Amino acid sequence: MSINATPTGADTAVEETERHATVPAQRGSRRKAPLSENKKAERKLGWLLCAPAALVMVAVTAYPIIYSVWLSLQRFDLRFPDERQFIGLENYVTVLTNEFWWTAFGVTMLITVVTVAVELVLGMGLAIIMHRTLVGRGLVRTSALIPYGIVTVVAAFSWRYAWTPGTGYLADLFSDGAPLTERASSLAIIMLAEIWKTTPFMALLLMAGLALVPEDLLKAASTDGATAWQKFTKVMLPVMKPAILVALLFRTLDAFRVFDNIFVLTAGGNETSSVSMLAYNNLIRGLNLGIGSTMSVLIFITVAIIAFVFVKLFGTAAPGSDDGERR
Amino acid sequence: MADIVLDKVSKKFPDGTVAVQDVDLEIADGEFVILVGPSGCGKSTTLNMIAGLEDISSGELRIGGQRVNDKAPRDRDIAMVFQSYALYPNMTVRENMAFPLRLAKLDKETINSKVDEAAKVLELTSLLDRKPANLSGGQRQRVAMGRAIVRQPKAFLMDEPLSNLDAKLRVQMRTVVSRLQKQLGTTTVYVTHDQTEAMTLGDRVVIMRGGAVQQVGPPQELYDHPRNLFVAGFIGSPSMNFLHAAVQDGSLRTALGDVPLGDRIRRELEAADAPRELILGIRPEHFEDAELVDEDTRRRGLEFEAPVEIVESMGSDKYVYFTVEGERASAAELEELAADAGASDFSGAGSNLVTRLSAESAVAEGQSRRVWFNLEKIHLFDPTNGRNLTLHEGRAAGALAD
Numbered sequence: 021m022s023i024n025a026t027p028t029g030a031d032t033a034v035e036e037t038e039r040h041a042t043v044p045a046q047r048g049s050r051r052k053a054p055l056s057e058n059k060k061a062e063r064k065l066g067w068l069l070c071a072p073a074a075l076v077m078v079a080v081t082a083y084p085i086i087y088s089v090w091l092s093l094q095r096f097d098l099r100f101p102d103e104r105q106f107i108g109l110e111n112y113v114t115v116l117t118n119e120f121w122w123t124a125f126g127v128t129m130l131i132t133v134v135t136v137a138v139e140l141v142l143g144m145g146l147a148i149i150m151h152r153t154l155v156g157r158g159l160v161r162t163s164a165l166i167p168y169g170i171v172t173v174v175a176a177f178s179w180r181y182a183w184t185p186g187t188g189y190l191a192d193l194f195s196d197g198a199p200l201t202e203r204a205s206s207l208a209i210i211m212l213a214e215i216w217k218t219t220p221f222m223a224l225l226l227m228a229g230l231a232l233v234p235e236d237l238l239k240a241a242s243t244d245g246a247t248a249w250q251k252f253t254k255v256m257l258p259v260m261k262p263a264i265l266v267a268l269l270f271r272t273l274d275a276f277r278v279f280d281n282i283f284v285l286t287a288g289g290n291e292t293s294s295v296s297m298l299a300y301n302n303l304i305r306g307l308n309l310g311i312g313s314t315m316s317v318l319i320f321i322t323v324a325i326i327a328f329v330f331v332k333l334f335g336t337a338a339p340g341s342d343d344g345e346r347r
Numbered sequence: 348m349a350d351i352v353l354d355k356v357s358k359k360f361p362d363g364t365v366a367v368q369d370v371d372l373e374i375a376d377g378e379f380v381i382l383v384g385p386s387g388c389g390k391s392t393t394l395n396m397i398a399g400l401e402d403i404s405s406g407e408l409r410i411g412g413q414r415v416n417d418k419a420p421r422d423r424d425i426a427m428v429f430q431s432y433a434l435y436p437n438m439t440v441r442e443n444m445a446f447p448l449r450l451a452k453l454d455k456e457t458i459n460s461k462v463d464e465a466a467k468v469l470e471l472t473s474l475l476d477r478k479p480a481n482l483s484g485g486q487r488q489r490v491a492m493g494r495a496i497v498r499q500p501k502a503f504l505m506d507e508p509l510s511n512l513d514a515k516l517r518v519q520m521r522t523v524v525s526r527l528q529k530q531l532g533t534t535t536v537y538v539t540h541d542q543t544e545a546m547t548l549g550d551r552v553v554i555m556r557g558g559a560v561q562q563v564g565p566p567q568e569l570y571d572h573p574r575n576l577f578v579a580g581f582i583g584s585p586s587m588n589f590l591h592a593a594v595q596d597g598s599l600r601t602a603l604g605d606v607p608l609g610d611r612i613r614r615e616l617e618a619a620d621a622p623r624e625l626i627l628g629i630r631p632e633h634f635e636d637a638e639l640v641d642e643d644t645r646r647r648g649l650e651f652e653a654p655v656e657i658v659e660s661m662g663s664d665k666y667v668y669f670t671v672e673g674e675r676a677s678a679a680e681l682e683e684l685a686a687d688a689g690a691s692d693f694s695g696a697g698s699n700l701v702t703r704l705s706a707e708s709a710v711a712e713g714q715s716r717r718v719w720f721n722l723e724k725i726h727l728f729d730p731t732n733g734r735n736l737t738l739h740e741g742r743a744a745g746a747l748a749d
Contacts, residue, residue, distance in 0.1 A: 239400050240433035242420040243504075244447035244494070254446075258437035 085320070091313035098307035111314040120298065121315070127207065128294040132275040135214045139271060140264075142215070143222030150223065151230045168220040176284035179213045183285075203290040210292065213281045218274070222267055229263025230256070269330040273323055295319050349411030349501040350376045351397060351534060356406035358392050358558075366392040368558040369406070377532045379525075381549035383539055384581070385687035389558035390538045391506055397536060398504050399423050411501055421450075426495035430507040432487045434479040434494075440466075441475040444493045451498070465497045468527070485516045492527065502534040509544065521547060540687075542582050546570070554578050556683070572743045576733035577680040579628050579726055585666065585701045586684070589676040592627040592727070599727075599746070601627055602673030603651040603720065609747040612727065615736060625736070626676045628726040631666070634702035636710060637717035648721045653700065655716050660706070667710050669700040669718070678730040722746050 092112070095105045115121050146164060153160045167175070182188040185198045199205035233256050241251045257264070279296040282288060288297045299319060303312025351374040358367040367389040374380045382390040395401040397408060399420035408416055415423050426447070434443050441462055448458045466472045469489045479487055488508060495503055508524070509517045525548055528535050539545055545552045546566040554561040554569065554577070562574045566582075573579035579587050592599040592606070597613050599606040606627065608616070615621060637650050651671075659666040702718060710716050723745035727736045737743050 234431060234433065236429045236431045236433035237435065239395075239398075239420075240427065240429060240494075241435075241446075242400060243398055243423075243425060243427040244498075245421040245450040247421065250450060255435060258435070261437070 088313040088316050091309050092317045094310050096308075096310040096313075098309060107310075111310050112318075115311060115314050115318065120293075121295070123291050124293045124295045124298040127292060128276060128278065128296075130207070131211055131214065131278055131294065132272060135211050135218070135275050135278075136268060136271050138211075138215050139219045139222045140268065142219045143226050143267070146219060146223035147226035147230055150227055164223060165220045167217050168224075170217070172217060172280040173284055175217055176213055176281045179209065179281075180285050183209055200286055201290065203292060206286045206290055206292045210278075210281050210285055213285065214275065214278060217281075218271065222271055225267035225270065226260070226263060229260040229267070232263060233259045265330060265334050269327065272326055272330070276323055276326065277319070295322075349534060350374060350378075351502060351536065352407075352409040353393075353397070354407040354409070356393070356396060356408055357404050358389070358396060358401060359404040366558050367396070370555075370560055372553060372560065372563065374534060374536060377534055379528050379535045379537065379548065379550045381537045381539060381545040381552045382555060383542060383545040383552055384555035384561075385683065386540060387557075388555040390540075390555050392558075393555070394504050394506055394536060394538045397502075398425055398427050424498075424501045425504055426498055426500040426502075427504040427506065428491045428495050428508045430510050432479075432491040432511075434487055434490055436479055439476050439478055440471060440482070440490050440493075443479065443490055444471075444497050447494065447498045461497050462493075465493045468496070468530075469493045469523075484512055485520065488512060488520060489523075492524070496527070496531065496533075499531075500533070502536065503528070505535065505537045507539055508537075510539070510541070517544075524548065543584060546582065552582075554581060556680075572738060572741060573726065573735055574738060575680070575735055576626060576628070576678055576728040576730075577684070579728070579735065580681060580684045583630060585631050585703075587628045587630050587726075588700050588702075589681060589728075590627045590629075590671070590700075591674040591676045592625040594621075594623050594625060599625065599627065602671040603627075604649055606649060606722065606725070606746055609745075611739065611744075611748050612736060612746060622729050622731060624730060626678060626681075626728040626730050628728060629720055630724065631701045631703040633721040633724040634700075634704060635719050635721075636704045636708035637719045639705055639708060640719045644721075645719060647723055648719050650717055650719045652715055652717045655710055655712055655714050656699075658710055658712050662706065664706050665704045665708055665710065667702045667704050667708075667716075669702065669716075671700050676730070678728070678733060680733050 093106060093108060095103060095107045095110070097103065150157070150161050150164060180200065182190040183199050185191045191199060199209060237255055237259065238251055241255045246254065277296050278294045279300070282292060282294055282297050283300075286292045288294075288301065293301070295315065296319065299312055299315035302308050302315060306312065351372075353370050353372040353374075356367065356370045357365065359365050370389075370393060372380075382393060384390050392401055396403050397410075399415070399418060399422075403416050407414055410423060410425070435446065438446065444462045444465060445458050448461060453461075462475075463472070466475055469492060471486070471489055471493055474482060474486060474490075479490065482490065488511075491508065505524075509520050512520060521544060524537075537544075537548060539548075549566060551563060552566050552569055553563045556577050562569055562578045564572075569578060569582050573582065576589075580589065590601050590603065592601045594600075594616055598608055637645075640648070653669040653671050655667055656670050657668040659668075704710060704718075724743075725737070725746050726743055727746060728734065729736060735743065737745060737748070739748065
């Protein structure tokens with residue numbers, strides 16, 4: 021109550037010294053005081069209620085981020101602990117002029133763009149099917165979600181065995197050699213595994229968007245003379261745009277951090293490393309905390325830029341905020 | 348522009364429910380027809396079948412003489428206005444109105460001039476660059492109308508277009524719709540559950556119940572000569588009073604006294620399978636304060652005395668509610684009407700009588716009052732099938748007719 025003590029005290033002081041002051045002035049000061057007190061108490065309560073969550077967030081998110089930024093500014097290799105030293109942005113120069121980084125960055129971008137694009141198209145198709153299904157809707161939805169429910173590593177292993185010559189049915193069917201030992205086919209298989217796994221998630225997000233399209237709007241478009249395709253492109257897509265953008269944002273952020281599939285399928289061999297793979301190899305396997313942290317920070321920055329572009333430039337409504345008209 | 352013919356049109360859903368049954372209806376070119384009925388009566392389904400948004404299970408639908416059963420909505424050349432307005436939220440008012448024209452691949456200049464013209468008629472010119480989200484309900488409704496009229500279609504189909512507006516605006520828009528329809532002379536089918544809208548708007552009104560047409564006719568005819576109990580109860584506000592009536596020695600025993608019967612009705616009631624119990628229907632305006640009735644008129648009616656419950660003075664006249672003793676009239680139709688009005692679980696003791704008396708009447712709450720009612724205007728219904736027994740060759744003739 022120490023915060024509130026001051027205005028109350030001041031108020032009584034005013035009242036005592038200006039007892040015979042004009043009525044409006046007195047009334048004004050009297051009215052203002054309780055209002056601001058109320059507000060202050062409310063704000064204080066708000067902070068108190070947020071505090072536990074905020075503290076946990078600081079402990080598990082803010083601290084590691086800040087610490088890795090701090091590490092990225094140092095020469096710090098656990099194999100040579102004595103050479104630890106603050107070197108400013110030198111690590112960033114090292115990484116950003118390194119061809120391995122840019123190869124991995126290119127691979128990651130490729131995987132991100134291709135998988136998200138394919139997932140969007142397939143997911144939309146799946147969403148429309150699930151939305152239109154009249155019989156056994158629950159069963160259809162559940163079965164469509166199965167790939168998403170399987171642990172990524174487990175699914176990745178089954179893909180790996182399937183594509184391994186001798187043991188795998190897919191390898192024998194589609195190629196003579198070992199597809200996971202060549203760069204192009206490895207990347208294709210990684211993307212295939214990613215798409216297979218996350219299309220259901222995309223479909224689910226898009227289906228929520230489909231539910232936003234009022235039935236009357238489609239009926240109106242029918243009577244206005246639209247074909248099925250025109251209804252889709254001119255009515256459904258614009259109305260669904262907020263949902264589509266949110267789905268794209270989620271998936272792009274996820275896809276950019278691709279790790280498990282690559283780890284299991286190729287272990288980053290034949291230049292199939294993503295940036296996350298590269299950071300892992302430097303940080304955990306190479307024990308180079310400085311360079312590894314630099315890469316992590318760079319990934320963090322890229323992801324932040326992607327999110328920023330989506331939210332600010334495309335007008336994606338941040339999840340949880342009002343998803344109404346934004347323009 | 349074209350006529351619309353429904354020839355035994357039915358709609359049966361896959362689960363077996365019959366939404367619309369054998370509807371026969373001929374809508375002339377330029378006619379304004381209202382489909383009205385309580386919710387679930389099949390009026391919207393009928394409209395959707397005309398639009399092509401629902402398949403027709405059996406029967407034939409012809410627009411402009413052409414069978415269109417299997418044509419897609421876009422090939423039927425009809426425009427529809429929805430209760431929710433169904434404006435495209437991502438398009439401006441201009442784009443919304445231009446949408447059907449753009450789909451029809453008209454050139455830009457024609458589109459612009461047509462949209463401008465329609466906007467002028469509906470006073471939307473200053474709103475053309477706004478998005479629907481920034482419009483009021485009435486403005487959105489007008490845009491929806493605009494989108495329908497720019498195309499000059501064969502017919503307008505309107506699905507409760509005014510139901511989302513507030514009461515005052517609804518009355519105002521009613522005249523707008525009416526004027527627009529007369530101006531354009533386009534065949535219009537209009538669905539509503541509001542009997543006032545039906546009475547005021549249409550050239551002809553189609554009353555539906557449980558998927559079947561009950562009666563088709565000009566509003567006044569439906570009001571004066573209802574073919575059955577349902578039509579009588581549905582049309583009119585406040586609605587017709589219904590009383591239980593027992594047939595006894597050539598007259599009717601009712602809570603308002605013994606009602607004498609004319610020869611024709613008596614003959615009908617003498618038949619072996621004739622009902623022994625009837626429902627008597629009287630509209631509120633066919634009552635009058637007995638003091639204000641002259642001798643000549645008095646002879647054509649009957650008088651009774653009852654305690655006054657509530658007096659509502661409307662200025663031009665007074666609505667007076669009486670409580671009368673006796674059995675309540677009961678029939679499936681009446682229960683359905685009460686349920687539609689949301690009053691199925693609300694009923695006072697005895698029967699309530701709503702009367703519309705002259706403003707000069709000195710009636711007061713809590714008193715007893717002598718009231719006269721017109722025997723020539725009463726209707727008698729068979730409670731088993733709802734048929735209006737007083738109807739002779741399509742005209743209602745009252746109880747005394749010979």
